[in-house]
Amino acid sequence: MSADGHGYDHIVMQLRSLATRAVVQAIDDTGANQSVTVAAHAGRTRSQVPVHQQFGLSSHAPVKGAVAPIVALGGDPSDLVALPPANPSLSRVGGLAEGETVLYDAIGQQVYLQDGKIVRIVAATEMTVEIGGKTLLDITPQGATLNVDLQVNGKIAATGDVTAGNISVQKHPHDGVQPGSGITGAPQP
Structure with a gap:
């Protein structure tokens, strides 16, 4: 028995009610903070519950099939925060090796x-x-x-033709061709 004459069941129930899994009914991603509308218990819908997302990662889960853990801060059911919604109804990428x-x-x-x-x-x-x-x-x-200049420090291999402006590397003619060691004119389009 506790000091107030009650059993410990009420303490266990209070601890159990600190965190619960809720069905996500809507996600509002328009403001500075994402918020969710959730149904945690039959007939108990809460709206504008802030989502606690880690810095540097933001997501908007598909609502159909989404769930989110919600936590009553300080045990106060009027002060809820939600962890980022998950959607187990969609295929999660699995089979990752350790560290991937x-x-x-x-x-x-x-x-x-x-x-x-x-x-x-x-x-x-x-x-x-x-x-x-x-x-x-x-x-x-x-x-x-x-859409920027390209500098290549190494070889360029192409299986198809390469054009510069309108001059083909594979199919351009030259003018002023001379036999022997003469110099031809520039490539022509």
């Missing part, structure tokens, strides 16, 4: 830090690299566009 990390989204795009040797990026339709608000590299299944 993958960042993924709902459609299977990935940034995969693999075995300390490879950084693999899997994009659905396009990958861009931006610096200072300017797109420097844009890669799609149709091709890659580099």
Whole structure:
């Protein structure tokens, strides 16, 4: 018995109610802090519960099937905070080796830090690299566009033709061709 004459069951129940898993009904990602509307117990819906996200990582889980742990700070059920929502109904990327990390989204795009040797990026339709608000590299299944000067310190191997301006490396003619050790004119388009 406790000092107040009650059993310890009420203490256990209070401790159990400090943290619970809730079904996410809505996610508001428009403000400075993300917040969720959750149903933790039958008939108990709470809205605008702030989500405690770690610095440097932000996500917006698909709501259908999402759950989130919620914590009553100081045991006060009116002062809730939610941990980032998870969505176990979607395929989680698994099978990682110890020390590997993958960042993924709902459609299977990935940034995969693999075995300390490879950084693999899997994009659905396009990958861009931006610096200072300017797109420097844009890669799609149709091709890659580099919007900066390129300096190569090494060999360039191409299986197809290379053009500079409108002059083909493989199919350009020269004018002023002379036999022997003479010098030809510049490549022509």
